[in-house]
Amino acid sequence: MRIAFLVDAFPVFSETFILDQITGLLDRGHDVRIMANCRTDEKNLHPHVVKYDLLSRCYFWGEKPENLFLRVFYAFPYLLKNIFRLRGALSIFYAVNAFRKAGEFDIAVCHFGWNGLVAVRLKKAGCLNAKIVTVFHGSDMSKYPRIMGEDVYSDLFTSGDLFLPVSDRWKERLIRLGCTPARIKVHRMGVDVAAIGPGKSRPAGDGVVTVLSAARLVKKKGIESGIGAFGKAVKERPDIAMKYRIAGEGPLMGGLKAIADETCEGGSVEFLGRKYRDEVISLMKSSDIFMAPSVTDPAGDQEGIPVALMEAMAAGCTVLSTQHSGIPELIESGKNGLLVPEGDVGRLAEALSMLVDDAGMRKGLADAARKTVENEYDIRKLNDELERTLKGLIGDAE
Numbered sequence: 167m168r169i170a171f172l173v174d175a176f177p178v179f180s181e182t183f184i185l186d187q188i189t190g191l192l193d194r195g196h197d198v199r200i201m202a203n204c205r206t207d208e209k210n211l212h213p214h215v216v217k218y219d220l221l222s223r224c225y226f227w228g229e230k231p232e233n234l235f236l237r238v239f240y241a242f243p244y245l246l247k248n249i250f251r252l253r254g255a256l257s258i259f260y261a262v263n264a265f266r267k268a269g270e271f272d273i274a275v276c277h278f279g280w281n282g283l284v285a286v287r288l289k290k291a292g293c294l295n296a297k298i299v300t301v302f303h304g305s306d307m308s309k310y311p312r313i314m315g316e317d318v319y320s321d322l323f324t325s326g327d328l329f330l331p332v333s334d335r336w337k338e339r340l341i342r343l344g345c346t347p348a349r350i351k352v353h354r355m356g357v358d359v360a361a362i363g364p365g366k367s368r369p370a371g372d373g374v375v376t377v378l379s380a381a382r383l384v385k386k387k388g389i390e391s392g393i394g395a396f397g398k399a400v401k402e403r404p405d406i407a408m409k410y411r412i413a414g415e416g417p418l419m420g421g422l423k424a425i426a427d428e429t430c431e432g433g434s435v436e437f438l439g440r441k442y443r444d445e446v447i448s449l450m451k452s453s454d455i456f457m458a459p460s461v462t463d464p465a466g467d468q469e470g471i472p473v474a475l476m477e478a479m480a481a482g483c484t485v486l487s488t489q490h491s492g493i494p495e496l497i498e499s500g501k502n503g504l505l506v507p508e509g510d511v512g513r514l515a516e517a518l519s520m521l522v523d524d525a526g527m528r529k530g531l532a533d534a535a536r537k538t539v540e541n542e543y544d545i546r547k548l549n550d551e552l553e554r555t556l557k558g559l560i561g562d563a564e
Contacts, residue, residue, distance in 0.1 A: 333492025365482020
């Protein structure tokens with residue numbers, strides 16, 4: 167198959183879930199091209215970008231073509247058809263050129279709903295003759311419809327061919343927005359369990375219980391709640407040495423450091439900055455507890471199911487998170503991790519103290535978590551399933 171991946175930007179270091187699908191389909195012999203709205207200024211490239219030479223497969227549809235004559239020539243059919251429909255015309259004007267340059271595709275896999283809308287407009291313009299598959303993650307199901315209106319995806323639901331929400335929660339949301347249930351299939355993001363390696367029990371070491379969070383430092387990741395809960399746990403259990411490591415960067419870094427200085431006296435909070443994926447996995451394997459205190463941000467933005475949680479579970483870490491979005495589909499509280507109501511710092515601190523105090527509980531939850539990811543969230547199995555789904559869509563099912 168010849169497959170286009172429509173994405174917001176490329177390369178984006180944190181979007182490993184998209185990279186894993188792209189490289190998985192390349193490994194299975196398909197011709198994959200990346201159609202990105204813009205290029206980033208990433209200096210440290212993810213190893214997959216280099217190994218698979220993905221930049222040579224990338225076209226940037228948000229950039230102006232070099233030649234003005236070619237811009238007008240290629241975009242003229244679209245402008246003629248849509249002279250009275252100017253919404254989004256400028257971005258599509260440039261996109262038409264990029265897609266003509268990239269050639270024909272069998273399938274367009276659009277990550278995030280708004281890129282599905284771009285694909286529909288390109289198809290109407292006559293420069294994309296492909297099945298349109300849209301993957302819905304989180305903000306495109308929560309924040310985006312809230313801003314743009316509940317009917318924002320009406321054209322996509324009419325013209326799109328298949329819709330792949332990452333959770334059952336987002337499947338129900340799609341149905342409420344007006345999508346035909348028969349064209350919806352939940353397809354989860356996953357992690358490379360084999361590459362992460364077997365989970366292992368952590369030795370007692372220096373007797374310090376280590377808590378880890380790994381996330382972009384934005385509101386919906388809830389790191390402020392995590393710091394508050396850690397500060398409470400330190401005060402409640404002064405007899406147990408604890409440290410909290412936070413991997414990631416983002417606009418809230420300065421404020422979070424100030425909160426940690428104020429609330430975590432007696433405990434150690436370390437901000438590690440951005441880390442490569444392999445470094446994060448190594449941190450998970452050397453930590454006792456992985457905390458992902460996700461919340462709905464003031465603009466309504468929500469998670470899907472954080473891939474970092476899956477990685478931590480595969481790495482043999484005990485996970486503590488919140489009853490947020492699709493997270494309860496991954497973690498069954500008391501079985502393979504612990505969940506508390508989102509934004510409830512007191513309950514988060516209680517759960518953290520319980521885990522800090524009980525190494526046996528941590529091990530039991532971690533062992534069950536590893537099995538969950540092996541059975542349901544292994545990217546190799548999920549990419550096999552994705553390949554079958556895409557083949558079936560174009561009538562090439564085996």
